Amino acid sequence: MKKSSIFxxxxxxxxxxxxxCTYGSxxxxxxxxxxxxxxxxxxxxxxxxxxxxxxxxxxKDANYxxxxxxxxxGNERKVVYHSTKPEDFETADKIVLVGQMDKGExxxxxxxxxxxxxxxxxxxxxxxxxxxxxx
Numbered sequence: 001m002k003k004s005s006i007f008x009x010x011x012x013x014x015x016x017x018x019x020x021c022t023y024g025s026x027x028x029x030x031x032x033x034x035x036x037x038x039x040x041x042x043x044x045x046x047x048x049x050x051x052x053x054x055x056x057x058x059x060k061d062a063n064y065x066x067x068x069x070x071x072x073x074g075n076e077r078k079v080v081y082h083s084t085k086p087e088d089f090e091t092a093d094k095i096v097l098v099g100q101m102d103k104g105e106x107x108x109x110x111x112x113x114x115x116x117x118x119x120x121x122x123x124x125x126x127x128x129x130x131x132x133x134x135x
Contacts, residue, residue, distance in 0.1 A: 032075040035101040044097045044106065046071040056085040069097065081108045
């Protein structure tokens with residue numbers, strides 16, 4: 001075989017391996033209902049239920065944090081995160097959890113937070129009005 005043919009076969013094999021690895025580690029977005037029926041990791045988008053109890057005691061167990069989350073369809077579940085409580089967690093507007101269901105609880109491996117915007121609508125309106133006045 002020619003060197004160019006061998007190089008082409010190796011390149012194709014490497015590309016297939018990369019695609020398989022990427023596809024295998026990729027998870028999808030869903031709801032708690034989807035998580036009940038899925039064995040792998042799933043991304044859940046939702047809002048923290050601040051009316052319910054959040055459990056975190058760094059002196060007792062610094063790697064246990066639990067709270068309740070309401071997903072985009074309105075389903076609510078207890079979430080357990082085996083790590084320290086994220087900073088400014090209570091002020092987060094939306095959060096994305098990556099993990100899977102286990103015995104009715106969602107066990108999160110990762111918590112991604114979307115903090116509320118520092119720009120309020122009335123501040124934007126005031127800035128727009130001052131620009132109009134100066135024109």
